[in-house]
Amino acid sequence: MEYLIPIFVFYIGATIGSFLNVVIHRLPLGKDLVFQRSHCPHCEKLIPWYLNIPLFAYLFLLGKCSKCKTRIKPRYFFVELISGLGSLYLFQKFGLTVLFALYAIILAIFICHFFIDLDHSILPxxxxxxxxxxxxxxxxxxxxxxxxxxxxxxxxxxxxxxxxxxxxxxxxxxxxxxxxxxxxxxxxxxxxxxxxxxxxxxxxxxxxxxxxxxxxxxxxxxxxxxxxxxxxxxxxxxxxxxxxxxxxxxxxxxxxxxx
Ligand SMILES: [Zn+2]
Known part of the structure; x- marks a missing residue:
């Protein structure tokens, strides 16, 4: 059972990464972060629930929107991967502690800051x-x-x-x-x-x-x-x-x- 915990931490981290993708896309535009379901940024097609699984969704769609075939930036995959691996690394370092949670939040902020600044030259x-x-x-x-x-x-x-x-x-x-x-x-x-x-x-x-x-x-x-x-x-x-x-x-x- 013990090897399941790191897998779980990685999975939660990757899921948070998929939320970070939403933040990176929507925060600079002043759009709602939580109450709007994920959709393709190009044709607005809603992402079905079974494709909201981080990492796999990107691989399954081969990096393209299922409706309009617009290429989804590989960044979406990398943000989920970095968030998953980063969470796993911090978990190994701090264990299940308050510091783990705080450093995981710092990692999340850093990821959002990094890509928002690249796209819009702002640090919100x-x-x-x-x-x-x-x-x-x-x-x-x-x-x-x-x-x-x-x-x-x-x-x-x-x-x-x-x-x-x-x-x-x-x-x-x-x-x-x-x-x-x-x-x-x-x-x-x-x-x-x-x-x-x-x-x-x-x-x-x-x-x-x-x-x-x-x-x-x-x-x-x-x-x-x-x-x-x-x-x-x-x-x-x-x-x-x-x-x-x-x-x-x-x-x-x-x-x-x-x-
Ligand atoms: Zn689309």
């Missing part, structure tokens, strides 16, 4: 507020108020200051308000050093991605590229795989010169 306030509430509960549980508040001040104040300076110098908004708020909230979870590492690495990653997009002519260089995904990738590494992240930074110790 409603998701940031939910993330703030979860972050405050974790800070209270771990009693890390002092370091967390310094982290939040650095995350919010630092990036807000740089954005203001950039605006005065160049007359352009360098970073969106959603990014600044996200850095502030992540500061609570990561603390002062963690948020500085995040700002450094996410700016580095964001610049690499932007260069790639400009060179491959996917965007032109005056177009703002969403920055949230870079912040979220680094934050996921820090929050979900903290040992690997610490090891990565410790490997730099070899580069220290004697003083």
């Amino acid at each position: 306030d409603s998701l940031n507020i939910l993330l703030l509430v979860v972050a405050l509960i974790i800070v209270a549980l771990n009693d890390t108020w002092k370091l967390s508040l310094i982290g939040a001040a650095i995350g919010f104040g630092g990036t807000f200051g740089i954005t203001l300076l950039f605006y005065y110098l160049k007359g352009k908004i360098g970073m969106g308000g959603g990014d600044i708020k996200l850095y502030g909230i992540l500061g609570l979870l990561l603390g002062p050093l963690g948020i500085l590492q995040n700002i450094f690495l996410s700016c580095f990653l964001g610049t690499l991605i932007m260069m790639f997009l400009i060179l491959s002519k996917k965007i032109n260089k005056d177009q703002p590229a969403p920055f949230g995904p870079s912040i979220l990738i680094i934050a996921s590494w820090q929050l979900f795989f903290p040992d690997s992240f610490t090891q990565f930074f410790e490997s730099f110790n070899n580069l220290l010169l004697p003083v």
Whole structure:
């Protein structure tokens, strides 16, 4: 019986993933999230109940709507898969605890933020507020108020200051308000050093991605590229795989010169 529990956790995670697909699609459009049944975004055909089974539905339909044959984005499958695997991973890490639930909510918010920012270049306030509430509960549980508040001040104040300076110098908004708020909230979870590492690495990653997009002519260089995904990738590494992240930074110790 014991092997059934991980399968169950994975299945619940994938089902939550299929709800996240709905959130990613409907939240930026201001549509109802709960009381509208799933339908094909193209021809509005309702998805029959037996196809609401996560992952299998996509495979069964071979990635196409059964009525209008419009291709369903592979993203729908991947969001369900990531949500399922992520839930399973967090379950192995935390067991059936409050922390498991809180980190699972963080994972869900990260997934929604990631794809909404890719599509619409926004990080919705409603998701940031939910993330703030979860972050405050974790800070209270771990009693890390002092370091967390310094982290939040650095995350919010630092990036807000740089954005203001950039605006005065160049007359352009360098970073969106959603990014600044996200850095502030992540500061609570990561603390002062963690948020500085995040700002450094996410700016580095964001610049690499932007260069790639400009060179491959996917965007032109005056177009703002969403920055949230870079912040979220680094934050996921820090929050979900903290040992690997610490090891990565410790490997730099070899580069220290004697003083
Ligand atoms: Zn359709």
